[in-house]
Amino acid sequence: MATGRLKAASICLCMLLSGPAFAQPQPPKDFVAVDESQPGEQIPALPLMAGAYGFIWVVLLGYVWSVGRRLQKVEGELAELEARRK
Amino acid sequence: MSRSTWYLLALAAGMFAVAPWIINAAPNEATMGLVYKIYFFHMPSAWMFLVSAIVAGVASIRFLFFRKPTADHWAVAAAELTVLFGAFTLVSGPLWARKAWGVWWQWDPRLTSSLVLFLMFIAYNLLRRYGGPGSDKLGAGMAIFAMFNVVFVWVSVNYWRTIHPPTSVVPSLPVAMGIPLWFCVTAFTLLFIVLLRMRARLEHQRARVEALYLAEES
Numbered sequence: 001m002a003t004g005r006l007k008a009a010s011i012c013l014c015m016l017l018s019g020p021a022f023a024q025p026q027p028p029k030d031f032v033a034v035d036e037s038q039p040g041e042q043i044p045a046l047p048l049m050a051g052a053y054g055f056i057w058v059v060l061l062g063y064v065w066s067v068g069r070r071l072q073k074v075e076g077e078l079a080e081l082e083a084r085r086k
Numbered sequence: 087m088s089r090s091t092w093y094l095l096a097l098a099a100g101m102f103a104v105a106p107w108i109i110n111a112a113p114n115e116a117t118m119g120l121v122y123k124i125y126f127f128h129m130p131s132a133w134m135f136l137v138s139a140i141v142a143g144v145a146s147i148r149f150l151f152f153r154k155p156t157a158d159h160w161a162v163a164a165a166e167l168t169v170l171f172g173a174f175t176l177v178s179g180p181l182w183a184r185k186a187w188g189v190w191w192q193w194d195p196r197l198t199s200s201l202v203l204f205l206m207f208i209a210y211n212l213l214r215r216y217g218g219p220g221s222d223k224l225g226a227g228m229a230i231f232a233m234f235n236v237v238f239v240w241v242s243v244n245y246w247r248t249i250h251p252p253t254s255v256v257p258s259l260p261v262a263m264g265i266p267l268w269f270c271v272t273a274f275t276l277l278f279i280v281l282l283r284m285r286a287r288l289e290h291q292r293a294r295v296e297a298l299y300l301a302e303e304s
């Protein structure tokens with residue numbers, strides 16, 4: 001008797017669990033254009049690369065300009081002081 | 087500036103102008119794709135970051151223990167360049183990591199020790215700018231201390247488990263990737279030499295101006 005109940009319960013459980021496998025996929029309610037779809041986790045490489053190279057270029061040019069300007073200023077001051085001493 | 091400095095500056099500028107074409111010709115990496123090309127500027131920047139820290143440390147040893155006043159000028163110049171190349175390394179690295187690792191930053195030994203070295207030299211520059219009298223000797227001690235962190239930065243990728251590529255990547259590169267890398271290393275080395283000479287000259291001239299003002303006062 002108990003074995004029969006167990007068999008019936010097992011069959012019911014199998015039917016319940018296998019239900020989704022036989023279920024038909026729901027048809028799409030509307031079509032979504034490609035440009036409106038949600039993008040996945042995508043990281044574009046080009047902006048990152050452009051950012052890295054751009055940062056180095058801009059800071060480097062700024063630094064060379066800054067050192068050149070400071071050097072010009074100090075050398076001007078030095079020339080003035082040396083002229084004053086003569 | 088001397089004529090040789092101008093020639094070196096022109097050569098470095100020329101190499102930097104040509105670099106994008108040489109880097110563009112290199113093949114993409116199999117797993118990282120295009121973004122790995124940040125490596126061609128990231129790695130030479132990182133090398134110059136470490137080299138300038140060593141130059142600052144050695145110059146500080148000469149200043150502190152051998153009483154060479156001009157060595158302090160070289161130390162100040164190299165310390166400023168350490169911050170410059172450190173900034174290049176610490177900005178380009180996370181931009182690469184965002185794509186390659188999926189995160190901007192990882193607190194792993196290489197990244198953390200590099201950040202510590204960078205912060206040490208920021209502290210050195212602030213000390214030299216605002217420290218007043220005596221900051222030269224205090225700064226020299228600090229630069230020597232910071233120089234020893236270079237060893238830690240260098241071995242960190244080979245000694246500890248880390249997400250950062252090990253140093254063995256460089257000699258194992260295929261020729262098509264090796265050529266742009268060594269081209270950029272040469273360009274950055276030339277640039278480092280030029281900037282170091284320019285910045286050290288600025289310190290020499292500042293010292294002369296200061297000496298002339300003192301002579302005028304006395």
